Amino acid sequence: MSADVTLRGLPLRAEGITAGYGGDPVIRGITVSADPGQVVSLVGPNGSGKSTLLKSLVGIVRVSSGTVTVGGRQVTNMAPEEIARAGVGYVPQVDDVFGPLTVRENLEMGGYLLPRGEVPGRIDKVLTVFPRLAGMVGRSAGKLSGGERKMLAMGRVLMLDPGLFLLDEPTANLAPAIAVALLEEHVRGLAASGAAVLIVEQRAKAVLAISDRTYVLGGGEVRMEGTPAELSVSPEFVESFLGGRARPVGSAEG
Amino acid sequence: MSLFIAAIGFGLVTASVLAIASVGFTLQFGVTDVLNLAYGAIMILGAFLAYLVNGHGISVWLGMLVAIAACSVVSVLLNGVIYTPFQRRGASPITMVIVSLGMTLIIEFGVEAVAGGVPVSYTMGNGPTFSAGSFSLTGVQLVIIAIAVIVMLGVHALLRYTKLGKAMRATAANRTLARNCGIRTGRVIAATWAITGALCGLAGTVFAIDAGSFDATSTDVFLVLILAAVFLGGPGKPYGAMLGALVIGLATEVSAVFIPADYKYVIAFVALLVMLGVRPTGLLGEAL
C-alpha cells in the first residue's frame, strides 16, 4: 500500500471465545489479540476452528461466551454490518466476491460506506495496488480466475481502509510464488500502514515469515503462541502442529 | 398472415403486462429466496383498489397510483411479518410454499369477501385505435406497452446505476458478504419488497385494464404465466424475466392463431414444466 494512505489501526482483543453453529461448540475459550502495525497469524490443521474463530469475531457465528473488543469498543455478537461500520474488514475463505457483479461494482460495494465522491478515487488507488484488476473492471467477478478473485476480494476490503483486517486463508488455491508475494507485499504492507492484521493460514511456514506473533490452534483451542523466532526453535511447535501432546507455552494446562 | 401480425400485437400487450409482473416476482425471489405465490393475489388486490377509486368517478390511471402505493406496503408487511420470521426459524422451502399459498387464500378471498364474486370492469374508454396494416392496437394498449417499456428502463437504471440497485444485486448474490461490506441488508430487502410490491400493484391494474372484466380469481392462471416467464429466464434474474415475458407473451398469443384460443396458455404451462424439468436455472447463462 502506498505510504500516503493513512490507516487508523484498531487493536483487537478476543477473550475466552466459545462459539459454534448451534449444538456443541467448535471453539472453546480462545483468547487472541492483535495490535496496530502487527501481523498476527493463526495456524493449525483443518478442523481446529480457525475459520470459525474469525466468523465469530465478525458476527457471522454466534459467540456463546467470551468478549470481543475492537479499538476498545465491545462488538461481541453485533450484526456483521455494524461490525464492518466499526472499522473491521473481513475477507472470507470462500464466497469472497459478488459473482454476478463486475469487478468495479464489487469494489463499489466495498466502498459502500464511503461518501459518494470518494469512491472513484479510492477505486483508482486499489487498482494501483492490484494493477491486474485494472484491465478487467468491466468483467463479472464470477468469470475471474482463482488468483484474480483473491485479489479482488482483498481489493474489496481495502476500499474502506479498515483499522483491523481479518483474513481467512487469502492464499488458498494460489500458486506458491503468488501466495508468498501476496503475503509479503500486501499483507505485510497493511500492517506497515498502521492497521492491525489477524490472518488465518494453512501455509504455516510462509505466514510465519511475515508474522509478529502466531497462535497455534488445535481441536478448537489455542495450543501454543509465541513469536516466529520462539516457535521455530521450539520442538513442541512441530509437535503441537502435528497433533502431539504439547503444553501451550506459558498458559494454563489445556 | 394478417391474423399472425395482429397476434403479435396482442402478444406485445400480454408481454408488457407479464414483464412488469415477472420482473417484480423474480427480484423478490432473488433477494429473499422465497417463491412468493401470493404475488397474483396482491396483483388483484391492486386491481380492485384501483376499481374502488375508479368507482368514485376518478380516472383509473390515478387509481393505479393508489394500487401501487398500497401493494407496496402490503408486500413489505408480507415479507417482514410473515416470510422473514418463518425463514429465521429455518423453515424448509416446501413450508415457505405452503405459507405463501395460505397467504394467497387470505388475500385473494379477502378481496372476494369484500368485493363480491361478480366480475367487474373499469369505467374507461379505449382511446383511439391505431392501425398499421394488420397491426391494430387501441390507445390504451399502446399506453400499457409504453408503461412496460418505461418500467423496464427504470428497473435497468435502478439496478445498474444506483447505489440501492447495486446493493440489491449484491444482497441477492451473497447476503453475508454484503453485510461484511457494511450494507444493512435488512433495509435493502425491505426496499426491494417495497419496489417490487409497487410493480405488483402496477401489474395488477394494468392486467385488469387489459383483461376488460375481472374478479378476485382472475390472476390464478396468470400466476402460472408469470412463473413460466420467470423460470424461462432463470429465477432471480430480472433481465431473464424480461426476456421470458416477451417469449411467453408472444408465444401464447401467436399460438392462438393455430390452436383453439381456449388452449393458448398451454404453451406457457409446457414451457414451465420443461424448464423445471430440464434447466431450472433458466435459458440465459450466468446472471446479470
Place this chain on the structure above:
Amino acid sequence: MNSFYMINLLVYAAVDAMACLGLNQQFGVAGVTNFGFIVFQAAGGYAAAILAMPPESANGGFQSYIGGWNLPFPLPWIGAAVAGGLIALPFVFLFGRRLRGDFAAVALLATAVLLNLLVTNYRPFLNGDAGLSLIPTPLRGQNMFSAEPLSYQWGFTAGTILLAVGVFAFLRRLTESPYGRSLRAMRDNDVVADSLGKNLLSMRAAMLVTGGAVAGLSGGILVTYITTWSPAAWGYAETVVLFAAVIIGGAGNQWGAVLGAVLVPVGFEEVTRYIPTSNNLPPNLIPSLEWVAIGVLIIGFLWFRPQGVLPERKRVIRVAGAVAAPAGDRTAGWRGWAKPRVVSPETRRVEGDGQQQNADGATARPAPQPDAGGGERARGDSGNSGSAEPAGAVVLEAVGLSREFGGVHAVHEVSFSVRQGTLTGLIGPNGAGKSTLLAMLAGTLPVSAGNVVYLGDDVTSLAAFRRARMGLVRTFQLASEFKRLTVMENLVSSVQRNRGDSFFGAMGGRRYWGTDEAAAVQRASALLERFGLTDYANSYAGDLSGGQRRLVEIMRALMAEPRMLLLDEPMAGVHPRLARRIGNQLVALCAEGMTILMVEHELAIMDEFCDPVVVMAEGAVLAEGTMQQLRGRQEVVEAYLVG
C-alpha cells in the same frame, strides 16, 4: 337430527378422511409433497362416472364424454381407484429429478392447473366445464326423479365408512412396518436413505400410486353419491384445503389425517350451516371468509403448532431385557468372519482403569477387553514388537486411483492397502484429497482412473450401497441421522435384509417380517449396550447431543454388518474426552476383527489410536507409518507447515 343430514355428514366425512389419509401417506409419512393431489381424486371421480354412465346418446346426448360403458357396481369404484393410481405415474417423472423442493411444488401446482384447464376447455373429453351429471348410483341404476329410499342411503353410508376403515387399516399396515420406517427415513434425509440402499424412486412411485388410488377411490365414491362432477370441484384451491387438513390434524399421524378431514373440509361445511344468513350480506361472503379462515389456520398452525393437533407418534421399540454378552461369547453384532489376527500390544491403548464413563456421566459396563472373544484369540502374540509384522491380510486396496475435477487433479494415482484388523488413519493438510479418496473407496464418488479392490474383488464400478452389502460401509461427516426416527429406529433401518422392507413385504404383516425385525432389534440393542446409549434407545435421534449423534452414526454403520468401515472425520467438532472414548471403541472393534480406515484432522487422535497412518498431500500419498515416525520425517512436516 335429520337422517339425511347425518348421512350427508358421514359420507362426506368418510370420503374426506380417505382423501386425507392418502395425502398424509404421501406428504406426512413419505415426504412426497404433491400439490397436484386433487387431480387424483378428480381422475377417480371421472373414471367412476364414465364407467357407470350409459353411452352419450342415452340421455339425449346433451353431455359429451368418452366411455359410457354402463358397468355395474362395484366396477366403477374399482375403476376409480385404478384411474387414480394410473394417473400418478406421470407425476413420478417430476419427482425423479433432483429438483429443489419448492420448484417441484410449483411444477405440480402448475400441472394441476393445466389439467383443470384442459378438461374445462376440451368438451368432448369429459363434457368441459359443465361437468357430468346423472351419474348412476350403485346397484340401482339411474333414477333422477325419485330419491333413493332411506335404507339404501344408510347402506351406502355404511359401505363408505367400511371402505374408509379398510383404507385406514391398509395404510396402517403399510406404515407400521420396516417399509414404513424406510419411508419416514426417506422423508427425513433422502440422501442418507439412498446411501443405505433404499430405492428412493420406487418408494416415491409406490406412494404416489397408492395415494393416488386412495384419492381416486374417494373421488369415485363421492361422484356416485352426489351424481355429478365438474372441474369447478377440483381447482388448485381444493388441494390447499386438503393440505391444510393434514397439517392441522397432524402430518404423519393417520388419526391426525382423519381429524383434519373432520375439522377442515367437514368442519367448515358444518359451521357455515349455523351462521345466520342475512339478505344484507353479499351471498358469497361466507364462502369467501371460509377460504380466508383456512389460510389463517394454515399459517397459524405452521407457526404455533407445526406438528398439528395429533403429532406423529413415536414408535417405541422395546429393547430386549438385560443384554449381557455371556462370557466367552463375542460381543453381539458380528456374525463371525475372519478370526481376529495377532495385534502388537504397544499400538493398542485402552483407558487405564477399564471403567468407562457414559457421555452423560452414568457409568457403563467395562469396555470389552481385546481378548473378550474367549478362546478365539491370541496365539503367541507376545513376541511381536513394533510394526515389523503386518497385522493381517489386505482387505482394501487402492490401485492407482485418480480423480479430477475440470482439469485439476484432486487425487493423483494413489495406491495403498489397508490390512485386516488395523485402525488405519488417513491425514493430510487441507486440499490433500482425503475426503475425495474416501468417497471413491466407498463408491459415493466415481473414479477418473484406477481401481478399488475389496477382498480381492474389483469393486470400482459398484454403487455405494452395493459395496455396503458386501461389507464395505462408510459414515458421513455431517449430521446424517434421521431426526424424526428414534435412535433404535435409526439403527434398525440400516439393516440390509429385512423382509418387511418392501411394499409387498409390509403387506405381509408382522407375521411375515417379525422374525427379521426381532433379530435386527436384538443386534441394535447389543450395540446400544456396548456404546452406552441404551437409555436413549427410544429418544428421537434429533434430540441427542452432537457427540451422541456421532455414536449413533457409527452404530448405524455397524448395523450393516460391515467387515470394513470408512470413517469420515468421526470426531470432528466432538469434545476431546468423547473423542477419546470413540477412539477406544474403534480400537476395541479392530481387536475383534474389524478393519477401519479413518480420515481425521485431529492428529492427537491419530497419535493415540491409529497404526498405520497414511499421509496425503496435494492428491498423492506422501508417507506411511506411525505418527511418531511421521513427525520425524521432513517431507511430512513440510507438507503441513507449507500447507
